[in-house]
Amino acid sequence: MTTEQIMLFAILATALLLFAWGRWRYDVVAVAALLAAVVLGIVPMREAFQGFGHPAVITVVGVLILSRSLRNSGLIEWLTRVLRPTTGRPTSHIMALSGLTAACSAFMNNVGAMALILPVALQSSHSSKRPASMILMPLSFASLLGGLITLIGTPPNIIIASYRGGETGEAFGMFDFSPVGLGVAAAGVAFVSLLGWRLLPTERQGEVEGKSLFQLEDYITEVRLPEGSSYVGRRLVELETLAQGDVAVVALVRRKDRMLAPSGYLRLQAGDILIIESDTAALQRLAKQAGLDMVGEAELSAENLRSERVGLVEVVVTPGSRLEGRTARSLRLHTRYGLNLLGVARQGHPITERLGQVRFLAGDVLLLQGERDAMPEAFQALGCLPLAERELPLGRRGTSATAPLIFAGAIGLVAFGVLPPHIAFILAVLVQVLTNAISVREIYDAVEWPIVILLGAMLPVGQALEATGGTAVISDPILGLAGSVPPWGILTLLMMVTMLLSDIMNNAATAVLMAPIGVSIAQGLGVSIDPFLMGVAIACSSTYLTPIGHQSNLLVMGPGGYKFGDYWRMGLPLDALILIVAVPLILQVWPL
Incomplete structure (x- = not known):
């Protein structure tokens, strides 16, 4: 290996370890890797930040914004109401919600789709008296499966399509992913609905939704502010500051008035009774320091801590x-x-x-x-x-067809080759702003900047891997198997390695690194690059073994009460199923 290759592999190995460690955010790791490559002369300085203007990055930004406008439209909420009658049995319940989540993820950001369906899923599990853990992990996996169906379903597809355009002059189109993606998604949704949820630990399945995670009654106490306290006449926030954030004043009783969630700027008066939520040690420290009198445990439930206001x-x-x-x-x-x-x-x-x-x-x-x-x-x-749909609006009230129609128009422009994706989707964003389907503020809130930074930073590093000959160094040992292993076996091996990488690092970063390796292997075998790129795309989004593999998995971990080791129970057989279904489909649709 050359000196450049050794330095680049050292940078990538360090980045991989930091991605897996998780102590630093993945966008920070990506920028550090880019700057290391620039300082060492592996990436030319003039090309250091060209990745941020790459069509794949612009397309991802456009899709994230358009996903937010779909959430605002109320369309998904309407669809969930239509599907509610199907929640009678566990299998039909999970299949209906998983199918809807997968369908949304085909055209929306995965996490955006998951965020829309999650409150609905929790409410439906409560009304059907089923544990949330039975439903949420299948939904998370369905959001990843749905992303396989279209170009815009997930960032790895956009990256793979763009890379193919650089290699052949023609990128994958909007629905080029659909023949394989639909087959894999259908098989995956059927698996999580019929069998997958049964593989979760039985103690998790037994935790019925509706049993609160929080037993507030054990931690609510009344204290009185006496005449001699130094905090008489001072603002409530000063008392909270003294407690270092370890207590919460959930209500204040002044004579006959009870104020829930009192303002931090309210001035305290002698005789005020503060209803405090805290552990015993923190409460005793506060009472001693502020000179508060202990009244005793407050006879309040969670329902007493809410009102119309x-x-x-x-x-x-x-x-x-x-x-x-x-x-x-x-x-x-x-x-x-x-x-x-x-x-x-x-x-x-x-x-x-x-x-x-x-x-x-x-x-x-x-x-x-x-x-x-x-x-x-x-x-x-x-x-x-x-997490409670009934508590707060998830988007703008009412259902509007404006945003879905504009989005559909942009998809049509891309599907028929009128405009490339990055132009069509940014044009759609502009039209939605002009029609008030989304506000300018929401545009900036909708963009997941860590993903954008990650992609912009890793693209030049991925290009350097190819320019330095690093892809050949990695692919040559795999090509050495060609004499004894058929091309479909090498494709399967490539997908397995990609699946493992995507479970410990961001799937977009995995796509940036594995796409050139897949192309190098295909060229070494003397076959078409398309099946290998399609295999990398499918594998990059197969992040089912750990909660850190994808944001959707993390999103359901708390509400579902899952442990780190729960994910592989359903994820490992799902990965095997995906390989069994995807490899023959890829070779049928995209022949070698």
Whole structure:
């Protein structure tokens, strides 16, 4: 190997380890890898940031924005209402929701589709008295399966199509993925609906939705502010600051008035009774420091902590949100967003001590109290997802056909070759802004910037892998098997390696790295590159073995109460099924 190849492989190996470690965000790792390649002279400086203007990156941005406009339209909410009568039996229940999720994911961002269906799934599991864990993992996997169907279903498809355009002069079209993608998605949805959910641990299946993760009654206490307290006349926020975010004042009783979720700027008066949610140790520290009198346990339930003005809502921390990696104290949840943090649950188990110091992770479920009117804006700013459809609107009220029609028009322009995808979808975004189907602010909120940064940074690194001859170094040992292994066997091996990589690093980054390797192998075998690119596309989106493989998997981890090791139980046989179904389909549709 040359010096350049050794340095590039060292950069990629380090990046792979950091992706798997998960301590640093994947976009930060990608930028670090790019800058290392530039400094070492592997990527020319003038080409360092050309990836951010790549058509694949622009297409991903356009699809993310158009996905948000579809959520606003109310179309998906209407479809879920139509499907509700099918939830009588577990199999039909899971199949209906999984089929809808897969269909949405074919034209929307996977996480966007999952975010739309998740509250509906939780509500339907509650009404049918079935555990959420029975339903949510199949939905997550269905969102990934649906992305296989079209060009815009998932970023790896867009990257693979663009790479094929660079190699042959003609990119894969909008529905070129459909013959194979539909077959794999249909088989996968049938598997998760009929058999997959039965493979989950029985203790997870027995946890019926509707049993709250949070037993607030055990942590609610009344304290009185006496005349001699130094906090008489001071603002409530000063008392909360003293507690370092470890207590939440859920209500304040002043004479005959009871105020739920009182403002942090309310001035305290002698005789005020504060109803506090906290663990015993934190409460005792606060009472001692502020000179509060203990009254005793408050006889309140969760229902007493909500009213027409004040809501009590469970939300899930989404990957890449402002909450991830932060604490309630550092975010100043109450003073900045008007939200009281009453509980945190991780992998189905509540965390009961020092809530203000808990560093939130993607998939955590938070119980928040606040004013209903202010909650939607606060949740949007924080990037969290409310889990109760009945509590808060998921998008704009009412159903509008404007956004779906504009989106359909853009798809038609791409399908008939009138405009390339990156132009057609950005044009659709402009039309939607002009028709008020989406606001300018929502455009910037809709873009998952970590994905954009990841793609823009990794594309030059992937191109360097090919330019330095690194792809040949990787593909030559595989080509050495050609004498004893048929081409379909090598294709299967390539897909298996890609599947394993995508389970520990972002699937878009996997596509950037594996596409040139697939092409190198095909050229070495003297066969068409199309089946190998299609195989890489299918495998990149087969991230079913771990929760860290894809954001959809993380999104359901908390609400479903899943553990890290639960995913492979359904994911491993699903991966095997995908190989069994996909390889013959690929070779039939895209002959060698």
